[in-house]
Amino acid sequence: MEVNAIEARRLKKGFDGNPVLKEVNFTLKTGEVHALVGQNGAGKSTLVKLINGFHQRDGGEIRLFGEESHFATPKEAQAKGIAMVYQDLSLIPSLSVADNIFLTQSQRSALISNRDRVRQAEPILATLGVDIDPRQKVENLSVGEQQFIEIAKAMAMDARILVLDEPTASLSNNEINALFTVIRNLKSRGISIIYITHYMSDIMRICDAVTVLRDGYSVLETQTADTSVDALVEAMLGSKTDTDFVWERPATSASEAVPLLELRNVTTCDLDAVSLKVMPGQVVGLAGLLGSGRTEILEAIYGLTPIQSGEVRVNGQVVNIHSPRQAIENGINMVPEERRSQGLVLDFSVEDNVLMASFDRISRSMVLDKAKGQSMVEDTIKKLGVKTTGVTQPVRFLSGGNQQKVVIGKCLSTDAKVLLLDDPTFGIDINAKYEIMKIVNQYVAQGNGVIFVSSEYAEVGSFCDVIYVVNKGRIVRHFSGQRMTEEALLAAVQ
Ligand SMILES: Nc1ncnc2c1ncn2[C@@H]1O[C@H](COP(=O)(O)OP(=O)(O)OP(=O)(O)O)[C@@H](O)[C@H]1O
Numbered sequence: 001m002e003v004n005a006i007e008a009r010r011l012k013k014g015f016d017g018n019p020v021l022k023e024v025n026f027t028l029k030t031g032e033v034h035a036l037v038g039q040n041g042a043g044k045s046t047l048v049k050l051i052n053g054f055h056q057r058d059g060g061e062i063r064l065f066g067e068e069s070h071f072a073t074p075k076e077a078q079a080k081g082i083a084m085v086y087q088d089l090s091l092i093p094s095l096s097v098a099d100n101i102f103l104t105q106s107q108r109s110a111l112i113s114n115r116d117r118v119r120q121a122e123p124i125l126a127t128l129g130v131d132i133d134p135r136q137k138v139e140n141l142s143v144g145e146q147q148f149i150e151i152a153k154a155m156a157m158d159a160r161i162l163v164l165d166e167p168t169a170s171l172s173n174n175e176i177n178a179l180f181t182v183i184r185n186l187k188s189r190g191i192s193i194i195y196i197t198h199y200m201s202d203i204m205r206i207c208d209a210v211t212v213l214r215d216g217y218s219v220l221e222t223q224t225a226d227t228s229v230d231a232l233v234e235a236m237l238g239s240k241t242d243t244d245f246v247w248e249r250p251a252t253s254a255s256e257a258v259p260l261l262e263l264r265n266v267t268t269c270d271l272d273a274v275s276l277k278v279m280p281g282q283v284v285g286l287a288g289l290l291g292s293g294r295t296e297i298l299e300a301i302y303g304l305t306p307i308q309s310g311e312v313r314v315n316g317q318v319v320n321i322h323s324p325r326q327a328i329e330n331g332i333n334m335v336p337e338e339r340r341s342q343g344l345v346l347d348f349s350v351e352d353n354v355l356m357a358s359f360d361r362i363s364r365s366m367v368l369d370k371a372k373g374q375s376m377v378e379d380t381i382k383k384l385g386v387k388t389t390g391v392t393q394p395v396r397f398l399s400g401g402n403q404q405k406v407v408i409g410k411c412l413s414t415d416a417k418v419l420l421l422d423d424p425t426f427g428i429d430i431n432a433k434y435e436i437m438k439i440v441n442q443y444v445a446q447g448n449g450v451i452f453v454s455s456e457y458a459e460v461g462s463f464c465d466v467i468y469v470v471n472k473g474r475i476v477r478h479f480s481g482q483r484m485t486e487e488a489l490l491a492a493v494q
């Protein structure tokens, strides 16, 4: 019988006296793709960081190909063939693709010339099926492309075990398909893969087995063939929930009301004569492929890219917005796509991060009303179910999904009349996703408006009152007054 790649028994890990993993068992068979699932903060990232020596376990044992293992650092684990692509990318933007791919093998790569590095990077990128020039600087790549460089980096070190922590979060549909081809390819070469994700349907497509974490325990270990999406969700949440939500909203008296926000033929370096309207009470969706111009539309509204011609109106009045500050003064706020770098100060507490955005509302003549601020933050984190030890915890120590919730909480606690949400639910578990959508729904019910971008077509289709389809910086179609299925919307954006 073949020996297991990883066998972890009774693993225990806590931080500052707070247990995260109480008793976790995890078995990765050689050559299988094994999904790890659980709600935000369940301990998925912590578990894989115990396996690769990033964290030290408090108890239990880990066997690697039959041998008891104890890695003091990720470097030691790497030497034994464990490669990890972290949830937050760790590339060096100012270096080239080739340099980044061979970065971790500094001793070896110091001996080879730049030209050889480029030459060696090419076949690795080719196996991944991506068309990226290895000489290009990483800072010029999209987030999706950077994800592939991370995987290329892992492949360059001849990994036997590859850990992918939410790899699809920022990938387009085509890129996801390419990634799955790569995973199948690696699997056929005997590489064992741990795959962390919040997308249940992906697990059914690409994974052989799945382990569910909840409240510090591994509550379900099964072959994917023997389970279902519903059973996984139930194991994750510990109770049965209905995940098919219907979002009905009263029809707005569209024709006579003044739009909260209107774009008329807005042209920028990326956009070509974009016109759209956001009426009070509406969630307006932007659908399109990665790079189609959805984010660019939000950036133009938010004052991040100069508008060359056309006009923006707020409540019917023409406005000139040249910076996010001016956007905020005009009642417009945005949750950016790259939240970690743009939306949070990692070393600040949860409280300070949320309060930064709404300083004016809680300060009287620049003196901060601490009690008011604190109760507002506590209210926000309760509503969104942010898993934290308290409002004073630095956000650096929150799980990826919980950091996400803090950024959204920050935005929702301002006085803005129009929110621009760029993929607000990525990396967020099914329960928190529902909570966020519920809050957005309440927000528009008060007469506010939202522009909603999401890479999940099912979400845009079921949640938005109006949907604009974006392609190459232009609005090519628009749908209103009906909810759309994932299939119909996918067909419309091609
Ligand atoms: N270095 C740390 N110091 C303190 N607490 C931590 C640290 N790392 C993780 N935690 C806590 O451990 C818990 C589990 O975090 P982890 O990142 O493993 O969750 P996750 O399952 O990966 O969640 P997500 O889906 O949001 O990525 C969280 O409550 C988090 O705040």
Ligand SMILES: [Mg+2]
Residues within 6 Å of the ligand: 044, 045, 046, 087, 165, 399, 400, 401
């Ligand atoms: Mg995580």
